[in-house]
Amino acid sequence: MAPKPTKGRRKGGAHTRWWVYAAGAAGGAAVLALFVIVSGLIGGDTKDPPIVVPVPRPAGLAQEGRVLGSPSAPVTITEYADFQ
Amino acid sequence: MGVLPTIEEEFLLTGKAKLELRPIAFLGELSGLAAQAAECANEQGRFWRFHDILYANQGGKGSDAFSRKHLQRFAAALGLDTAAFASCLDSGKYASMVADDTNAAQQRGVDSTPTVLVNGKEVGGSLEEVRAAIQEGLPPES
Numbered sequence: 001m002a003p004k005p006t007k008g009r010r011k012g013g014a015h016t017r018w019w020v021y022a023a024g025a026a027g028g029a030a031v032l033a034l035f036v037i038v039s040g041l042i043g044g045d046t047k048d049p050p051i052v053v054p055v056p057r058p059a060g061l062a063q064e065g066r067v068l069g070s071p072s073a074p075v076t077i078t079e080y081a082d083f084q
Numbered sequence: 085m086g087v088l089p090t091i092e093e094e095f096l097l098t099g100k101a102k103l104e105l106r107p108i109a110f111l112g113e114l115s116g117l118a119a120q121a122a123e124c125a126n127e128q129g130r131f132w133r134f135h136d137i138l139y140a141n142q143g144g145k146g147s148d149a150f151s152r153k154h155l156q157r158f159a160a161a162l163g164l165d166t167a168a169f170a171s172c173l174d175s176g177k178y179a180s181m182v183a184d185d186t187n188a189a190q191q192r193g194v195d196s197t198p199t200v201l202v203n204g205k206e207v208g209g210s211l212e213e214v215r216a217a218i219q220e221g222l223p224p225e226s
Contacts, residue, residue: 051141052141053137058097060097066106068092068104069101076204078104078106079199083115083135084118
């Protein structure tokens with residue numbers, strides 16, 4: 001006849017499940033870390049920052065080379081600019 | 085760049101003023117390369133689109149945001165002929181032009197950017213100062 005389960009045994013079972021969950025979580029974290037490291041090693045292009053592409057100017061605004069606006073406009077604004 | 089959208093709306097779109105940009109290179113080698121790239125984009129009629137994408141993706145002094153690789157990415161993002169663009173940039177055909185413009189600006193007393201002139205007269209860079217100078221330069225009937 002099998003011995004009656006005791007409180008102690010039930011506690012032992014919960015204890016075992018805790019370790020199973022912990023081991024599973026650790027394994028998952030290890031796999032995730034490995035994925036991140038490998039992605040970083042083989043995915044060089046993914047390090048490039050995303051490019052922001054501004055919306056185009058209104059079609060009615062004349063653009064001729066470095067000049068923006070109507071060539072016959074009475075006022076000329078000159079801007080010296082360093083792109084960086 | 086901060087005042088440009090307002091100036092565009094108030095004065096460029098209304099035909100009261102035009103803006104001429106003179107790219108110069110004060111901040112190092114990549115400044116010069118970016119200015120050359122804008123001229124290469126100009127060959128394909130995209131000077132201002134390239135101007136805008138440069139400003140939208142600035143990395144500041146010392147960054148590699150305007151390295152040859154990234155300039156090429158910008159050209160691709162704008163749909164330029166990337167082979168022609170690369171050939172232009174690699175040729176360095178605009179290097180002396182940018183250097184000459186930079187030297188000419190320095191001789192004129194430009195020692196920081198952006199420096200803004202209205203009808204040839206230097207004005208402060210704030211919106212109010214630029215706006216006042218433009219309004220002063222407009223003919224009376226405008």
